[in-house]
Amino acid sequence: MKKAVVCGAGGFIGSHLVKRLQREGYWVRGADLKFPEFSPTTANDFVKGDLRDPIICREVFDQPFDQVYQLAADMGGAGYVFTGLNDADIMHNSALINLNVLESCHRRNISRIFYSSSACMYPEHNQLDPLNPNCAEDSAYPASPDSEYGWEKLFSERLYLAFGRNYGMQVRVARFHNIFGPEGTWTGGKEKAPAAMCRKVAETAEGGELEMWGDGQQTRSFLYIEECLEAVRLLTDSDWTGPVNIGSEEMVTINQLAEMAMKIAGKKLSIRHIPGPLGVRGRNSDNRLYRQQLGWAPSQPLVDGLAKTYTWIEGQIRAQRRT
Numbered sequence: 001m002k003k004a005v006v007c008g009a010g011g012f013i014g015s016h017l018v019k020r021l022q023r024e025g026y027w028v029r030g031a032d033l034k035f036p037e038f039s040p041t042t043a044n045d046f047v048k049g050d051l052r053d054p055i056i057c058r059e060v061f062d063q064p065f066d067q068v069y070q071l072a073a074d075m076g077g078a079g080y081v082f083t084g085l086n087d088a089d090i091m092h093n094s095a096l097i098n099l100n101v102l103e104s105c106h107r108r109n110i111s112r113i114f115y116s117s118s119a120c121m122y123p124e125h126n127q128l129d130p131l132n133p134n135c136a137e138d139s140a141y142p143a144s145p146d147s148e149y150g151w152e153k154l155f156s157e158r159l160y161l162a163f164g165r166n167y168g169m170q171v172r173v174a175r176f177h178n179i180f181g182p183e184g185t186w187t188g189g190k191e192k193a194p195a196a197m198c199r200k201v202a203e204t205a206e207g208g209e210l211e212m213w214g215d216g217q218q219t220r221s222f223l224y225i226e227e228c229l230e231a232v233r234l235l236t237d238s239d240w241t242g243p244v245n246i247g248s249e250e251m252v253t254i255n256q257l258a259e260m261a262m263k264i265a266g267k268k269l270s271i272r273h274i275p276g277p278l279g280v281r282g283r284n285s286d287n288r289l290y291r292q293q294l295g296w297a298p299s300q301p302l303v304d305g306l307a308k309t310y311t312w313i314e315g316q317i318r319a320q321r322r323t
């Protein structure tokens with residue numbers, strides 16, 4: 001039986017990835033500071049510990065594994081990443097995790113390792129026009145991310161690629177663009193735009209007012225979790241290193257995202273634009289390289305994934321009100 005480790009298995013993407021790997025027949029060890037928030041972990045084994053600690057890392061990698069997925073990071077939505085208040089923690093914590101995980105894998109002669117980078121590493125100057133952002137993989141340099149989160153991702157991408165070159169490790173690097181879906185953080189300050197919009201719409205009565213950071217003209221694309229996992233698995237099993245975008249090319253404004261959530265809910269709310277942390281003006285995934293190398297592209301429309309996410313968040317709100 002093939003064995004895999006998922007670091008960050010208590011998080012949104014990691015907990016879904018554990019299930020996906022198990023469906024494919026893998027024995028999976030999860031590792032995280034915490035267990036998944038919204039349903040029990042299905043991992044065959046789970047190390048609850050801090051990957052900043054090299055001793056914990058050695059415990060996690062105490063035997064050979066066929067594949068490792070490194071998703072653990074100190075991260076959150078715009079309210080966490082773009083205020084500047086968490087910069088030192090974000091850089092220090094995530095860099096330490098990546099240094100330790102790579103060192104432990106190298107020590108154990110574990111070769112195939114997937115690393116989740118982020119579209120936040122792309123230069124800000126290519127993302128000023130909301131209608132024409134450039135996020136082609138080869139636009140990464142000269143580097144100028146708009147957040148320390150993005151700089152750490154860029155550093156760690158290079159770290160993985162260096163281990164790949166110098167130690168013959170089969171590293172795979174993907175740059176995620178806004179992954180969303182059920183069982184993602186939906187409240188508390190670390191939630192991303194799709195979950196935040198669904199929550200606000202679900203919590204607001206018909207005819208009420210929805211608060212939105214900025215003018216809502218900023219653009220983004222959002223990829224549903226199942227399609228993200230398909231892309232991650234294809235890339236990891238392939239013989240191609242990356243770095244490559246994993247995202248959707250269906251770009252919308254945040255105003256359109258809010259309208260979509262309202263339509264799903266069957267509610268009409270007015271939008272009140274307020275100042276808040278925003279990130280770049282425009283961003284869209286560019287999937288040409290992925291398509292060319294791996295012959296696959298996501299196909300689900302945003303509204304389908306958003307409807308599933310809305311239903312799940314509405315259920316969470318109802319459950320919270322009952323307690």
Ligand code: NAD
Pocket residue numbers: 007008009010011012013014031032033034049050051052070071072073074075076093097116117118119175176177178179180192
């Ligand atoms: P998440 O926050 O839900 O999961 C990250 C997990 O890492 C959390 O469960 C957290 O407890 C764990 N973690 C943090 N510090 C740790 C430590 N010191 N030791 C052990 N575990 C630790 O985030 P996610 O949305 O599942 O994202 C997974 C990865 O994908 C992250 O690396 C993130 O930067 C990257 N990414 C995600 C998105 C997205 O839209 N979700 C976009 C770009 C990149």
